[in-house]
Every structure is written in C-alpha cells, then in structure tokens.
Amino acid sequence: MNAPETDMEKYIHRLKYQDWHFEWSDDHRVWRAGKDSYRLLEEMQKKLDPDFKVWNEHAPEDCHVKRPSENNRLQTM
Secondary structure: OOOOOOHHHHHHHHHHHOOOOHHHOOOHHHHHHHHHHHHHHHHHHHHHOOOOHHHHHHOOHHHOOOOHHHOHHHHHO
16 A cells, blocks of 8 residues: 655645646636646645745746746736
C-alpha cells in the first residue's frame, strides 16, 4: 500500500498538471474545469507556498509570480 500524499505533494502534482491556459478554451466545460482547478491551486498556495517558490518551479514562465500584487490573474480570478 502506498503512503498517503502530503499536502505539498498534492500541491506539486496539481501545479505540474494544471491547464495553465484554460482561459483560451472555446469549450466552456474545459474553461470551467481549468478555473476550478486554478482556484484550488490558489487556496493551496496561500497555505503551503506563501512566497510562490514552489509555484514558480513548476508553473510555466508566463505564469510565474514575483510578488502576489504583481500577478493580476491572482487578484482578478
């Protein structure tokens, strides 16, 4: 039996498999799933990764965050 994943392992897994460009989808189901997944990532980031270090290691470069106030996506979604 496998050991349960830690919250950080779950967070990293979600970062690796996030559809980072869901906003461009023409399919509303894909857009909704991407948005819901992104919101969950935001919640996890606030608890597990306040400085965005892990986020920036796994997110595409165009989704990196230097400081929370610099990323409009985090503020407007």
